[in-house]
Amino acid sequence: MITAGIDMGSRSVKVVLLEELDVNGAPQLKYGVKKAYIMMPGDMDQDVAAEKAYDEALAEAGLKREDVSAVFATGAGRKQVAFAKEGVTEMTAGAKGAVFMYPAARTVVDVGAEEGRGMKTDAEGKAIDFAGNEKCAAGAGSFAEAMSRALQMSLKEFGEASLQSDKSIPMNAQCTVFAESEVVSLIHSSTPKNDIAKAVLDAVASRVCAMVRRVGIEGEVVLIGGMVHNAGFVSSLKNAMGVDTISLPDMPEYISALGCAMIAAERQH
Amino acid sequence: MIANYGYKDGSGEYYISIDTDKCIDCAAERACLTACPKQMFEIIEDDYDDQVAWIKKPNCRTLAYDCADCKPSSGYTSLPCITACTPGAIKHSW
Missing domain, CATH: 3.30.420.40 (ATPase, nucleotide binding domain)
Structure with a gap:
């Protein structure tokens, strides 16, 4: 069949x-x-x-x-x-697929272009708790994309650049529109692009992490969705969630x- | 399943949680539907073919404003939706 x-x-x-x-x-x-x-x-x-x-x-x-x-x-x-x-x-489908790929997964983080969400799942891949952000894109891939555009970098370059930085610059704006003006201010103050890229991805990770913490972090953590391809984001998310490993599917x-x-x-x- | 509807923005975290396990066999005869002055609740069939309440999509983006009239600052001592939901399936995060 x-x-x-x-x-x-x-x-x-x-x-x-x-x-x-x-x-x-x-x-x-x-x-x-x-x-x-x-x-x-x-x-x-x-x-x-x-x-x-x-x-x-x-x-x-x-x-x-x-x-x-x-x-x-x-x-x-x-x-x-x-x-x-x-x-x-998306919660039901994501949890099912993630547990199929990683049977020990109990926390699934899904970050796509438009929305990020955190899910807790049982051993059968049934979502038992979920939280997303229905209002804005600040915890999703399109936010990172908009910011990489402001820095005139591709998303791939943006992710790689953030890995070169060890600085933590807080981004206070919660909204993509205001965050972009914050990025412009950082550019004007001659902040290296690597540091700005890390600041942006840390901010996205922190918003995603807030959603995941609503449902609780338990068992193996799996990240799915297009943002898996952004190595800088994955690193930022690990730091934000305080976990050593996040399982990353090959075709997230x-x-x-x-x-x-x-x-x-x-x-x- | 605990379904969290809402968002976090610069002013705070605004989520309404619905425990769908308590919601499926509603002992309150779906009182949430009429208790909410903004009629934000709706009964849907979820992915597991259960009839449960959820928050209407447009309201998920404006909870802070939609619920403001029922909060203590507006004279309420308890939220109408939570009071009406006797199985205790509904919670507010703020």
């Missing part, structure tokens, strides 16, 4: 085509990923983007729509996936789509 999970994020569409295998034994051998596909829709309408990403993923996997038993959607734009049988929240942006496809598979039985 093949199921599909589509994660309609604010910046990208992720599709995971999952095959349920007839294997007895370790639960992690129960599924095989047929295809993980990502598309940046740009200014395309979300419903059109969902159709296009799904069709492209199917084509790359050599499958047809009728080969897929169920399509489930998650993410901020999940309601735009008209052909999805059901929608699940697909974890919610994976969880969504797993839930789709479970609900077909």
